[in-house]
Amino acid sequence: MPLIPLLPIFHRFNRKYFDGLLSQDLKPLVAVRWSDGRLRNTAGFYRRSKKGGQHYSEIVLSTPLLINLPYNAVESTLCHEMIHAWIDLVLGIQEGHGPIFKKKMNSINSLQQNFQITVRHQYPVPNRSPKWWAICPSCGLRLPYKRIVKGAACKKCCDANHHGKWNAGCVLCYEPFLKEA
Numbered sequence: 001m002p003l004i005p006l007l008p009i010f011h012r013f014n015r016k017y018f019d020g021l022l023s024q025d026l027k028p029l030v031a032v033r034w035s036d037g038r039l040r041n042t043a044g045f046y047r048r049s050k051k052g053g054q055h056y057s058e059i060v061l062s063t064p065l066l067i068n069l070p071y072n073a074v075e076s077t078l079c080h081e082m083i084h085a086w087i088d089l090v091l092g093i094q095e096g097h098g099p100i101f102k103k104k105m106n107s108i109n110s111l112q113q114n115f116q117i118t119v120r121h122q123y124p125v126p127n128r129s130p131k132w133w134a135i136c137p138s139c140g141l142r143l144p145y146k147r148i149v150k151g152a153a154c155k156k157c158c159d160a161n162h163h164g165k166w167n168a169g170c171v172l173c174y175e176p177f178l179k180e181a
């Protein structure tokens, strides 16, 4: 999935769920953008900071975490961060995931069926690189593995040569991933 433009979604949500209060004269009160490739610890965040004496706020969505997820993951993450922006910029209240956040979240969730906002972003953080190559001694198949699974056998060979039954001859061997080119 290529990166989709966020502003049209922002404006749509702003009209539907925030009474248009997150923009002024069609200009968003908060900048909305995709992250670079490094934001891997969260699907998105909202922050306000001071830049040259001016308050500057932005919503950043994680490119690496969201790029392969369905559209509604982007909607849910963006809407989550818009609630933070709304509490901060419109209500002028300091709150994390408190009662105001949850009330707004539940209300938006009940208004539509396309996506569900959660308190914590629930998208899997992709692991950087696997630690092991699992290698089938019978057919030579190599699979990247995060951890050694003791006794795991090559399914293809068990199916093909052993009527689908586990066989010691197909038990995977492990080699450190990094030694491989």
Ligand SMILES: [Zn+2]
Pocket (backbone or CB within 6 Å): 080, 084, 097, 119
């Ligand atoms: Zn949050």
Ligand SMILES: [Zn+2]
Pocket (backbone or CB within 6 Å): 136, 137, 138, 139, 140, 141, 154, 155, 156, 157, 158, 170
């Ligand atoms: Zn095999």
